[in-house]
Amino acid sequence: MGIEIERKFLVTGEEWRSLVTSVSQFAQGYLSTVPERTVRVRLAGEQAWITIKGKASGGQRREYEYAIPVADARELLAELCLQPIIQKNRYRIPAGDLCWEVDEFTGACTGLILAEIELPQPDYPLTLPPWIGLEVTDDPRYTNAYLAEHPYQEWATGNS
Numbered sequence: 001m002g003i004e005i006e007r008k009f010l011v012t013g014e015e016w017r018s019l020v021t022s023v024s025q026f027a028q029g030y031l032s033t034v035p036e037r038t039v040r041v042r043l044a045g046e047q048a049w050i051t052i053k054g055k056a057s058g059g060q061r062r063e064y065e066y067a068i069p070v071a072d073a074r075e076l077l078a079e080l081c082l083q084p085i086i087q088k089n090r091y092r093i094p095a096g097d098l099c100w101e102v103d104e105f106t107g108a109c110t111g112l113i114l115a116e117i118e119l120p121q122p123d124y125p126l127t128l129p130p131w132i133g134l135e136v137t138d139d140p141r142y143t144n145a146y147l148a149e150h151p152y153q154e155w156a157t158g159n160s
Contacts, residue, residue, distance in 0.1 A: 004053070004063040005122055008142060010133040011113040016102055020091040026103075028088075029081025033145040040144070041068075041076045048073030059137045060122060082148045084108045095129070108151030114142060 024044050031039040040051045048070045054062035077085055087107040093100040098117055105112040115132055136142040141155070 002063045002065070003060055005060050005119045005124075006116055006137070007059050007119065007126065007135065008137045009115045009128070009135050010142075011102060011115050011131055012133040013131050016091070016093060016100075016115070016129070016131040019093045020102075021094060022092045024090045026088050026090055027077060027085050028144065029077045029083075029085045030145055030148045031076070031080060031082075033082065033149055035140070035145075038143075038145045041073050041081055043070065043073045043077060046070055050076075056138075056143075058122065059119075084148075084151060086144050086148055095127075098126075100129075105147070105152060108153055109147050110153060111156065112142075112147075112152040 026042055026044050028040055028042040031041065036055045038053045040053070042049050042051065048068050049065050050068050050073075051063065051065040053064075084107060086105070086109065088103045088105045088109070091102040091104065093102060095117070098119070100115050100117050102113065102115045105114075114136070117126065119126065140146050141150070
């Protein structure tokens with residue numbers, strides 16, 4: 001069993017862009033968005049995964065992730081996943097032993113930019129860079145599973 005310990009924040013300003021060391025484009029869809037068990041299919045270039053996550057509590061949840069064939073991922077995204085598919089660019093920004101992942105959403109979620117950081121333990125000390133805004137770790141609206149059913153542009157007018 002894997003445990004994910006993650007904190008999530010809104011991003012402010014553009015300063016973070018000069019710190020990026022890599023970028024990936026993701027397409028991801030959901031087979032299940034039930035909070036107790038989400039099942040996600042993710043495609044990034046010529047790699048694909050299926051991920052099962054348990055219900056989050058205090059920024060922690062069970063997570064299981066497995067590589068799958070790219071052709072299977074494309075078929076699942078097109079035929080079985082909720083629509084619209086989440087589209088985003090993920091930027092990586094090193095932070096000592098950790099790494100910020102900044103997701104800039106496109107498509108139906110254009111305008112949303114989130115930063116996530118995975119921690120080795122729940123009480124790990126974290127220094128927030130100046131481009132980090134409001135923490136949304138416990139706000140279910142900012143989960144990708146929620147966004148798959150309620151695209152950001154439908155509910156966040158004026159809140160970005």
